Amino acid sequence: MRIHFRFYSFHPFALVVYYMAILFGSMFIVNPVVRLEALLGGVIFLSLIRKRRMVSDIWFYLILFILIWITNPLFSHNGETPLFFMNGNPVTLEAFKCGASIAAAILASIIWFASAAEIIDDEKIVYLAGRFFPRLGLTISMALRFVPRLKKDFSACENAQKTAGLLTSDSFFDRLKFKLGILMSVSAKSVESSVIISRSMRARGYGMKGSTAYSRFFLRVSDVVLAVVSLITFVAEIIAVISGKVGIEFYPSVTELPVNFMAVSTYILYGITAFLPTIIEATEYLKWKYYISKI
Amino acid sequence: MEILHIEDLNFKYPDNESFALKEISFTVNKGDFVLVCGRSGCGKTTLLQLLKPEIAPFGEMSGKILFKSKDLKEGSMLRSAREIGFVMQSPEDQVVTDKVWHELAFGLENIGADAERIRLKIAEIAAFFGIDSWLTENTSQLSGGQKQILSLASVLAMDPELLILDEPTAQLDPIATENFISLLIKINRTLGKTIIIAEHSLEELFGASDKILLLNNGMITACGTAQEVSQSIVKTDFEFLLPASARIFSQTEGKGMIPISVKEGRKYLTDLNLKQINKPSNKDSDKAEPVIEMKNIMFRYGKDLNDVLRDLNLEIYKNEFFCLLGSNGTGKTTAVNVMAGTARPYSGTIKILNKPIKSYKGNSLYNGVLSVLPQDPAYCFVKTTLIDDYYCCCKVLGLNRHEAVKRIEMIMEKLKIKEFSTRNPLDLSGGERQKAALGKVLLSQPEILILDEPTKAIDSFAKYELGKFLSELVENGITIVAVTHDVEFAGEFASRCGLLSDGKIAGVGAPQEFFCSVDFYTTAARRISKGIIDGCVTCEQVVKACKGGEALEE
Incomplete structure (x- = not known):
């Protein structure tokens, strides 16, 4: 399903730079404008990917947001505007605002990670790992092949043992013992099969010097554009964090929203980056609609 | 031109008194299709592995193996990796990576091919095998037959001159086996690759091979063309290896050229000029009480998935040997799981010994009532x-x-x-x-024994032994349900057969009426005798009918 997304078909390198820029900004720039952009951009793009699945998830995200938001003022009593007192401790307006900021940062990161998990799939991870450490790439690829197999083996073995009468009761310890027995049996079998796997690898010349790594990814102009835009944003974020001219302070009182040159350019750059996937999908959608109406 | 020359090869495993291979000498010409056969443990695998230095077993070896007139041991690793391809038995274990395209690229990466070449090779191989649509799939989603084809493709991508296969179809169903073997024959005929294959299922391969090598206890018993080998082993202990046509020929005391394919077998039978007599009678066995009753079973693995079993109705009677047939993916194994209570249908009822399956608590069902032999016996231990x-x-x-x-x-x-x-x-x-x-x-000590693909991965001799043993069990009062795609096995030993298709039973009956009512999904003996002697399912029945016919003619 997600294969039909334009954003999915970007080169793994471009995508990694992009997600680095997005996540760094949402986590380290303490500024309501940037956090709002991160949150909105993330939610809209994730709902584009997940469609109906997002509707049920939105409640989870909302509850999480509220929980983090109200937890902060309960424990942090800094700030100069007390709203009311609880157990003799002040609950302040500043702490509420700070809580909202932290909640937005955590939620935005979770949401962007969720979309990254959909966009950067196994194949891209294997490619990225293999690019720098070829052995690691192959190991991950083999692990990805191994896990579904182990699952299948486990359930086949469980059925076999159950029908041999080995699961005698419903008690917790009996079940645990039963499962452990199966795990033993399945691992013994995997050791045996690993001998054959290594034979299959050697038979196809594995372990010789001068091996190459093949991938199906091409670097296109659009990949370079995405990477460059992300990189510029990333650099701007780092400068913004180091200079300290973009962030705001919550305690003792909330400082004013900075509107200097550096701050405004950060808002604009981060805004473009955060909404970029949505914009790309929207253009793609319009393009198709246009094509279809022409057909 | 000779590609492989083996002279006086002896091999002994360490810590073993006897030789695994003794005085093996033979040659293989370029473009030959060579079949190596023999019982399990006769040294087939050892011989084939010795031909591939990377995976050759450790042990004492004497004699010469010349590949393209150079000693195999002296060649570089690169040469052997590139020029000799090896496909193994287990579809599960020899696929290394998680994506189909990566599996195809794996060997080429190892020998250091550049990206351009790999891309072209993958495209070419995918087109040749017709597997373009799988390229982006995960290898874990492929069926056993597809995995074997992928293994063959990934070896062939390296463009080897010699292709060695060690029982590649042992774990496949007959249809997948046929596909695989016809692919091999295509590779041999259209690309001129030299192929050496060890196999159990010989029905197809016997006629297609240029040279057949029969091993027994590590020695060559017979070597030559299909016709020569057939001539030398009829009426010996190895006769069971021959295709059905040749066995019928031998047991009816035929003279001259031995028929090998179904086509030749039919010609031979027609030439015998038998009268249509001695139709084996269909005894309607008295319907005993049912021990398993399945009514309107519906089953699927997930809410959004398709039904695997749809309105399955099946009754198994006491003391019968029931074979449930069907090709892969028709829900055979699911049917077994449902019968054995390890998978629960979302609708329908199952009764075991007249009691609903749900009323068996704890392991009471599996203690003395019902037992299951899983597809892979290794899971039992x-x-x-x-x-x-x-x-x-x-x-x-x-x-x-x-x-x-x-x-x-x-x-x-x-x-x-x-x-x-x-x-x-x-x-x-x-x-x-x-x-x-x-x-x-x-x-x-179960009353009902359920077997899932019991004939998978065992040779024809062991298969016969298993069939005999199961028949004995039935005589001693046990009811057997075997799920299998082995029509020969079902034809020989079952007392009733059913065909599962599209999640329900498409037909059921005693083997004779069952296999005679279908035309393609049936035993070789039936395909040979159809229309000539009706009502025969096994070679024995054909032979009996022939002899009976002769007796009447006198």
């Missing part, structure tokens, strides 16, 4: 020696030491597996391991 495993099982079944010893003794005696009792079940060969697993599931 949890302990490191067979005898420990049996004792463990007896303990769980609630037997005391004395009873356990007695029962184990009896079962080991019956199956002749006493000699394996102190060995690790995982070290046994395919046929031995299956016997050991069969022993284990019989420990609970």
Whole structure:
């Protein structure tokens, strides 16, 4: 399903730079404008990917947001505007605002990670790992092949043992013992099969010097554009964090929203980056609609 | 032109007194299709592995193996990796990576091909095998047959001159086997690749090979064309290896050229000029009481998935040997799981011995009522020696030491597996391991025994033994349900057969009426005799009918 997304078909390198820029900004720039952009951009793009699945998830995200938001003022009593007192401790307006900021940062990161998990799939991870450490790439690829197999083996073995009468009761310890027995049996079998796997690898010349790594990814102009835009944003974020001219302070009182040159350019750059996937999908959608109406 | 020359090859495994291979000499010409056959443990695998230096077993070797007139051991690794391809038996274990395209690229990456070449090679191979649509799939989603085709494709991508295959179809169903073998023949005919293959299922391959090598106890017993080998082994212990046509020919005392394919067999039978007589009678067995009743079973693996079983209705009667047939993916194994209570249908009722399956609590169903032999017998074992495993099982079944010893003794005696009792079940060969697993599931003395693909991965000799043993069990009052795609096995041993298709039973009947009512999905003997002698399903029946016919003509 997600294969039909334009954003999915970007080169793994471009995508990694992009997600680095997005996540760094949402986590380290303490500024309501940037956090709002991160949150909105993330939610809209994730709902584009997940469609109906997002509707049920939105409640989870909302509850999480509220929980983090109200937890902060309960424990942090800094700030100069007390709203009311609880157990003799002040609950302040500043702490509420700070809580909202932290909640937005955590939620935005979770949401962007969720979309990254959909966009950067196994194949891209294997490619990225293999690019720098070829052995690691192959190991991950083999692990990805191994896990579904182990699952299948486990359930086949469980059925076999159950029908041999080995699961005698419903008690917790009996079940645990039963499962452990199966795990033993399945691992013994995997050791045996690993001998054959290594034979299959050697038979196809594995372990010789001068091996190459093949991938199906091409670097296109659009990949370079995405990477460059992300990189510029990333650099701007780092400068913004180091200079300290973009962030705001919550305690003792909330400082004013900075509107200097550096701050405004950060808002604009981060805004473009955060909404970029949505914009790309929207253009793609319009393009198709246009094509279809022409057909 | 000779590609492979083997002279006086002897091989001995370390810690082993006897030779695994003795005085093997033969040559293979470029473009030959060579079939190596023989019983399990005759040295087929050892011989083939010695031809591939990277995976050659350790041991004492003497004699010469010349590949393109150079000693195999002296060649570089690159040369061997590139020029000799090797495909193994297990579809599960030889696929290394997670994506289909990566699997195809794996060998090429190892020999250092550049990206351009790999891209072209993958495209070419995918087109040749017609697997373009799988390229982006995960290898774990492929079926066994597809995995074997992928293994073959990934070896062929390296463009080897010699292709060695060690029982590549042993774990495939007959349709997948046929596909695989016709692919091999296509590779041999259209690309001129030299192929050496060791196989169990010989029906197809026998006629297609240029040269056949029959091994016994590590020695060459017969070597030559299909016709020569057939001539030299008819009327010997190895006759069971021959295709059905040749066996019928031999047992009806035919003279001259031996028919090998179904086509030649039909010609031979027609030329006998038999009158249509001696139709084997269809005895309607008295319907006994049902031991398993399945009514309107509906099953699927997930809410959004398709039904695997749809309105399945099936009754199994007491004391019968029922074979449930069907090709892969028709829900055979699911049907077994539902019958055995390990998968629960979302609709429908199952009764075991007139009691709903749900009313069996704890392991009461599996203690003396029903046992299942899984597809892979290795799953049965949890302990490191067979005898420990049996004792463990007896303990769980609630037997005391004395009873356990007695029962184990009896079962080991019956199956002749006493000699394996102190060995690790995982070290046994395919046929031995299956016997050991069969022993284990019989420990609970079940009334119903369910077997999932019992003939997978065992050779025709072991298959015959298994069939005999199961028939004995039926005579002793056990009801057997075997799920299989082996029509020959079902034709020979079943007392009733059913065909599962599209999640329901498409037809059911005694083997004779069942196999005679279908035209394609049937035994070789039936395909040979159809329209000439009707009502025959096994070679024996054809032979009997022929002899009966002659007797009447006199």
